[in-house]
Amino acid sequence: MASAQALASTALACTFWVDRDEKKPHIRVYYQGSNFSVHEVKWDNGAWKPGSQPVFTLDSRSPLAAIAYPGDDDDNIIPPANPAIHIYYIDHSGSSPQIKDWVKSEGTDVWSYNGIVPTFHLSPISALAATEYSDPFIRLYYQDTSGCIRECRWSSETRKWTDGADSIISRGQPFLGTPIGADTDNTHDSGVVTVAWLDQNQKLAGASVENDQDDPSYCYPLVLPDCPASKSGSITVAMWSEDKIHIYYDGDNDGIQKIEKKIEKTKEQIPPSSAKWSGPINSFTGDITNPNIDGQGALASAAFSPGNAGDHVGSVFYQPVGNNNIVEVLL
Numbered sequence: 001m002a003s004a005q006a007l008a009s010t011a012l013a014c015t016f017w018v019d020r021d022e023k024k025p026h027i028r029v030y031y032q033g034s035n036f037s038v039h040e041v042k043w044d045n046g047a048w049k050p051g052s053q054p055v056f057t058l059d060s061r062s063p064l065a066a067i068a069y070p071g072d073d074d075d076n077i078i079p080p081a082n083p084a085i086h087i088y089y090i091d092h093s094g095s096s097p098q099i100k101d102w103v104k105s106e107g108t109d110v111w112s113y114n115g116i117v118p119t120f121h122l123s124p125i126s127a128l129a130a131t132e133y134s135d136p137f138i139r140l141y142y143q144d145t146s147g148c149i150r151e152c153r154w155s156s157e158t159r160k161w162t163d164g165a166d167s168i169i170s171r172g173q174p175f176l177g178t179p180i181g182a183d184t185d186n187t188h189d190s191g192v193v194t195v196a197w198l199d200q201n202q203k204l205a206g207a208s209v210e211n212d213q214d215d216p217s218y219c220y221p222l223v224l225p226d227c228p229a230s231k232s233g234s235i236t237v238a239m240w241s242e243d244k245i246h247i248y249y250d251g252d253n254d255g256i257q258k259i260e261k262k263i264e265k266t267k268e269q270i271p272p273s274s275a276k277w278s279g280p281i282n283s284f285t286g287d288i289t290n291p292n293i294d295g296q297g298a299l300a301s302a303a304f305s306p307g308n309a310g311d312h313v314g315s316v317f318y319q320p321v322g323n324n325n326i327v328e329v330l331l
Helices: none
Strands: 012-018 025-032 037-044 053-057 064-069 084-091 098-104 111-117 129-133 137-143 149-155 181-184 192-198 204-210 218-221 235-241 244-250 256-262 276-284 299-303 314-318 327-330
Touching (some): 012 314, 025 064, 053 098, 053 111, 129 192, 137 192, 192 244, 235 314
Parallel strands (some): 129 181, 181 235, 235 299
Antiparallel strands (some): 012 025, 037 053, 084 098, 098 111, 129 137, 192 204, 204 218, 244 256, 314 327
């Protein structure tokens, strides 16, 4: 990808879309630079633009989450070529942590502060994940002080956030300070979101969250393989459909591992409900991570839409330990 000089152990956020105008793919990757400013790297129609641009400055390190917003026209659930983009982060400057929103206006490169996302007992060491789909709806995931993973909901109809008080999506006890990853299908037409985190034993856990308008979510625990993970690592979800999902995470040994959900190919036709999780698989190995050591860089990913990616189906972005570069691995 384009040259990026990131803060060591920076957070990463990524958003991918195929624009509704010319049907061209776009990626935006966000990270923090040396002065805590949030930088943007652009990929349009198969090519990275040189360098990066600072978009706003924070006072300290923060988790990041980003979504491309399609606009408020009910007839268009797909973003334009230059859409509004929201970046969410956690502000620790006050007496209690707050999730805040910066937004780039549609058709411009102008960023502005967009307010506070209400939360319910937000943990000061919470991670963040965000998705957008359909109406449009925005879903934001965070951890509360008791360890539960909660979902904030926003729709273009109400133009208001819920705080997650009625939307606990985790079952059992997640690891306090767990990374969180989330994604929805890359057509942005489905209300099903895959969310992943670590349980109290530092093993991969998650839920399939089915959203119905602004009602509290229906969520179902994911039945995942036994996957020990690094307590100081991160998680990213790449979701093409309900039947094709990859979850990448920092393993407890070395390197980045993944599990995947897919339909097993046989001579007989298998219904979609037969898609199964498999793994873990050593996805990338080598001098990538130091397991269970604080200060690792984050993971981010993009699941490409069919017909718009050439020979590749997605990208995973990560920062090698002790390095200020960001690396892209094509899937």
